[in-house]
Amino acid sequence: MKKRYVFLSAIAIIFGIIVAVLPAKDVKNEIQPEQMLLEILDETRFLSVDKVAEYIVEQNRFVLLIDVRTPEKYAEWTLPGAINIPFDSILNPSYEYILNQDVYTNVLFSNGSVYSSQSWILLKRKGFSNNYVLDGGLNKFIETFFMMKKPKIEDPNEVKDLYQFRKGVRQYFTGSGDEGSSDNTKTEVKVIIKKDKNKEDEGGC
Numbered sequence: 001m002k003k004r005y006v007f008l009s010a011i012a013i014i015f016g017i018i019v020a021v022l023p024a025k026d027v028k029n030e031i032q033p034e035q036m037l038l039e040i041l042d043e044t045r046f047l048s049v050d051k052v053a054e055y056i057v058e059q060n061r062f063v064l065l066i067d068v069r070t071p072e073k074y075a076e077w078t079l080p081g082a083i084n085i086p087f088d089s090i091l092n093p094s095y096e097y098i099l100n101q102d103v104y105t106n107v108l109f110s111n112g113s114v115y116s117s118q119s120w121i122l123l124k125r126k127g128f129s130n131n132y133v134l135d136g137g138l139n140k141f142i143e144t145f146f147m148m149k150k151p152k153i154e155d156p157n158e159v160k161d162l163y164q165f166r167k168g169v170r171q172y173f174t175g176s177g178d179e180g181s182s183d184n185t186k187t188e189v190k191v192i193i194k195k196d197k198n199k200e201d202e203g204g205c
Contacts, residue, residue, distance in 0.1 A: 045124075045132050050165070052107055063104065065078075067084045067110070068087045068090065068108055068110050069084075071086060079141070091126070096128075107134055108133050108134065109133070112136065112140075119131075120133050144166060145173070151163045
């Protein structure tokens with residue numbers, strides 16, 4: 001809880017800086033700072049790694065994964081089907097048709113939650129809707145599904161059911177539901193969830 005509070009406080013400070021540097025002509029018709037602070041404190045913008053993994057496994061065509069890291073990091077590996085809109089280009093007008101619509105659920109992600117949360121703030125400030133943040137980012141995604149530990153016998157059924165779900169997600173990505181050691185997890189993940197080359201042109205725009 002304390003960690004989350006510190007994170008939200010940091011985001012609020014960052015938001016203040018962002019508002020200060022935004023051009024006046026862009027701020028005039030956008031959400032006011034007081035309302036934005038309330039939006040920032042509302043954690044419903046976060047989607048858990050389990051929920052996003054469920055979207056991926058189900059191949060939900062109404063969910064769009066958006067990698068806000070640099071094109072170089074995106075080219076190395078990303079989540080299946082993700083497109084690349086770098087953080088420093090998030091307000092480029094050419095992306096507005098993707099980031100401001102009511103058909104798809106956009107999931108912004110980076111290695112952690114900082115850049116994706118900053119992207120969300122910028123988009124929310126402009127009144128764009130249907131944008132969410134992958135809670136914990138890629139780091140938490142890898143930790144959750146590729147470094148998981150077996151539940152104990154005395155653990156409640158809810159914990160065991162969640163483990164089985166995560167094991168199934170791991171199997172979806174790797175072809176194996178077995179737990180991997182920390183020694184081979186990084187290599188395995190990069191091979192399995194590297195972006196589809198057929199989507200390179202789409203994601204690089």
